[in-house]
Amino acid sequence: QQQVKQSPQSLIVQKGGISIINCAYENTAFDYFPWYQQFPGKGPALLIAIRPDVSEKKEGRFTISFNKSAKQFSLHIMDSQPGDSATYFCAATSYNNNDMRFGAGTRLTVKP
Amino acid sequence: DGGITQSPKYLFRKEGQNVTLSCEQNLNHDAMYWYRQDPGQGLRLIYYSQIVNDFQKGDIAEGYSVSREKKESFPLTVTSAQKNPTAFYLCASSIAWTVNQPQHFGDGTRLSIL
Numbered sequence: 368q369q370q371v372k373q374s375p376q377s378l379i380v381q382k383g384g385i386s387i388i389n390c391a392y393e394n395t396a397f398d399y400f401p402w403y404q405q406f407p408g409k410g411p412a413l414l415i416a417i418r419p420d421v422s423e424k425k426e427g428r429f430t431i432s433f434n435k436s437a438k439q440f441s442l443h444i445m446d447s448q449p450g451d452s453a454t455y456f457c458a459a460t461s462y463n464n465n466d467m468r469f470g471a472g473t474r475l476t477v478k479p
Numbered sequence: 480d481g482g483i484t485q486s487p488k489y490l491f492r493k494e495g496q497n498v499t500l501s502c503e504q505n506l507n508h509d510a511m512y513w514y515r516q517d518p519g520q521g522l523r524l525i526y527y528s529q530i531v532n533d534f535q536k537g538d539i540a541e542g543y544s545v546s547r548e549k550k551e552s553f554p555l556t557v558t559s560a561q562k563n564p565t566a567f568y569l570c571a572s573s574i575a576w577t578v579n580q581p582q583h584f585g586d587g588t589r590l591s592i593l
Contacts, residue, residue, distance in 0.1 A: 376519065401581050410483075410569050411522075411585030456521060466537075467582060469521040 369392055371459050373470025380477050386444040388473045390457035393438065397459040397468075402431065402442050405454045405472075414455070415442075447477045481506045483585035485570050489493060490590045492557065493566060500555045500588045502570030508577045510552040512582060516567040528553055529575075555589060565591050578585075 373390045380386045390400075398419055403411035417424045417431040417440065424431045444451055448455040454474050460467040481502045492498045504511065510529050514522040524537030528547040542561025547553050553572075557564045567589050571582040 371521075373521075403584075408586070410485075410571075410586045412584070413581045416581060465526075466524065471519055471521040 370397075370468040371457060371470045373457050373473060375473060376471070377474045378412075378476070380475065382447065382449060382477055382479050384447050386388045386442075386447045386451070386475055386477070388442045388455055388475070389439065389440045390459075390470050391437075392400070392468075393460070394459070394468075395438070395439065396461040398462050399460050400431070400440050401458050402429075403456045403469075405456065411456055414423050426452065432460045433474065440465075444475075447475075449477045449479050451475060481582060483570055483572055484548050485568075485585035485587060485588050488586070490588055491593045493593050494588060497556055498555070498578045498590070500510075500568055500570075501587060502553045502555065502588070504551050504553075504572045504583075504585075506572055506583065507550070509550070509581070510573045511547065512571040513537075513543070513545065513553070513555045514569040514571065514574075516569055516587070522569065525555065571579035 370390050401416035402414045404414045406412040415426050415429050416432050419435050428445045433440045454472045456472050457470040458467050486501045513525040522550045523539050525543050528534040531550050534545050534547050541569045544556045567587050569586045569587045573582045574580045
């Protein structure tokens, strides 16, 4: 059962542009939403995370926007760089159960 | 440097053979996890362990087995019962199961069939 739906599957952006990846979840018990970045042949690395008590969190060029009523959250990468080319996964989990559910991933390509 | 070490990086399995993937962490984390990654499917949980000498099945445990005899080690055995073992296997750990903390991942083992 896919509890976290991620889109798009792939994304191509020009250098300096904004990359936007969207996720939607079903389980209202989820209360922690991390994003992971994965380079080929490597494990995912935590990029940024948000809890539902805030609507937005920014770290450098990376911003998570969170809409609790719509059960949606998104990752925005400002001023996208070729070095950002990677696969991005959204995830969700609940406080009482660290059974993390992952989206299917978005392969981002930033063209120079 | 603290982290998670998975070995080997590449592994080949013959028909009817069991193979074991190693996962070691020096983060002093209580919880450890095994995921399988297939193209376009994200990460699926195979097994997890909340504490030493305890482990639970995840969503796709059939054909796999684990042990947790030491806090820092969580090996995964892919048995001959797993008919489609070709995948990228990821080990992760977190501070504890019941504390909402991020999971930290190793760099994976890619398993292929000979």
